[in-house]
Amino acid sequence: MIGAQTTAQRWFRSGSASPEFQVPHLADFYTWTVEQHQPLTVASYLRYAADHPGSLPDDESADLGRVPGDLSYLYRLTLDGDQHGLHLEVYDLSTRPLGRGGRLGRPVESLTQADLYEAAARWCDTVAARCERYADTNAGIPMPGGEPQIWLDRAAGYRQRHTSTPIHAVAVNLAAAFHPATFDVVQPSIQVAGVWVFAFINPDGVLQVSVHLDETELWLLSPASTVPIRVTVQGTDVFTADA
Numbered sequence: 170m171i172g173a174q175t176t177a178q179r180w181f182r183s184g185s186a187s188p189e190f191q192v193p194h195l196a197d198f199y200t201w202t203v204e205q206h207q208p209l210t211v212a213s214y215l216r217y218a219a220d221h222p223g224s225l226p227d228d229e230s231a232d233l234g235r236v237p238g239d240l241s242y243l244y245r246l247t248l249d250g251d252q253h254g255l256h257l258e259v260y261d262l263s264t265r266p267l268g269r270g271g272r273l274g275r276p277v278e279s280l281t282q283a284d285l286y287e288a289a290a291r292w293c294d295t296v297a298a299r300c301e302r303y304a305d306t307n308a309g310i311p312m313p314g315g316e317p318q319i320w321l322d323r324a325a326g327y328r329q330r331h332t333s334t335p336i337h338a339v340a341v342n343l344a345a346a347f348h349p350a351t352f353d354v355v356q357p358s359i360q361v362a363g364v365w366v367f368a369f370i371n372p373d374g375v376l377q378v379s380v381h382l383d384e385t386e387l388w389l390l391s392p393a394s395t396v397p398i399r400v401t402v403q404g405t406d407v408f409t410a411d412a
Contacts, residue, residue, distance in 0.1 A: 170241070179211060183226035186242055188259050188278060189292040194224040195246070195257060196289035196327055202253070208256060209248045254339075256281050276386045283340035283396060286331035293324035337388060364396070 198217045199209075207213045218227035226244075245258040259278035280288050297320035304311045313316070328335060345361040348354075356369040356379075365381040382396050389396055400408040 175210065180230055181226040182228045182230055186226055186244070188242065189296050191225070191242075191244065192257075192259075192278070192285070192292050193289040193323065193327070194221075195255075196285050196330075197221075198225060198254065199285060200330065208250050208252050210250050211248065215250065233353035245276075252284055255285070257285070280344065281339070283336060283343050284331075286327040286336060290324040290331065291321045293320045293327065297324065341386070358396070360384075362389050364389070 174201040198214065201207065201217055202209050202213055207216075214225065215227060218225040241261070243260040243262055245256075245260075247256040249255065257278065258276040259280075260273050261277045277308045278288060298315040298316075300311060300317045300320060303315060304317070327379045341362040345359055348358045348360070350357045350369070356367045358365055358367040360366075363384040363386040365384065367377075367379040367381075369377055371377045378400070380398070385396055391397065395410070396406070398410040399406060
């Protein structure tokens with residue numbers, strides 16, 4: 170998606186694409202686009218897949234649009250080139266087959282960039298536990314590439330990225346709650362990260378914006394217990410308060 174334009178769907182297949190591996194691979198791809206300043210597009214997806222063989226599915230086939238019956242998982246990935254956002258839906262076709270008319274049921278995972286790293290860490294924990302069980306039943310000999318600590322270290326890295334400010338900001342923005350005006354509370358508001366922002370027309374016919382910080386989430390506070398604020402009008406900063 171770029172602006173108001175939406176490109177046609179493209180279908181890619183892989184012989185091994187279970188979520189415990191695909192979700193971490195997608196998290197790595199997202200990190201790569203950020204660190205390398207690459208747009209979040211199909212082109213960058215294919216470039217990453219080519220540079221990292223065996224990671225993301227890149228075997229393109231128009232026939233996949235019919236969702237053939239030999240698939241175990243189906244992924245719907247939407248990339249937004251403007252906001253550098255993504256949305257992934259994971260369907261487990263082995264346990265939740267297609268419904269009447271080939272309709273998909275509910276996804277077993279529905280992720281955005283806000284919770285992608287948390288999910289990647291969770292799946293790495295799953296693989297680490299699987300590797301431990303394998304070693305326990307094989308005289309301590311790990312499966313090739315299956316050392317549990319490697320996966321646990323990878324999970325720790327994803328969790329660290331999950332708590333970074335940019336990802337945290339996306340998460341609280343997606344969780345923002347709008348409170349419309351009512352007959353007894355005539356000021357509509359939005360609450361984000363605990364901050365209440367009211368925007369309304371006052372009785373004098375003036376647009377009034379009011380910010381209340383009493384419930385601000387602790388992560389947003391500076392060591393001095395202040396909240397960084399920037400107010401813009403038509404793209405021009407009219408007020409800033411550094412932390």
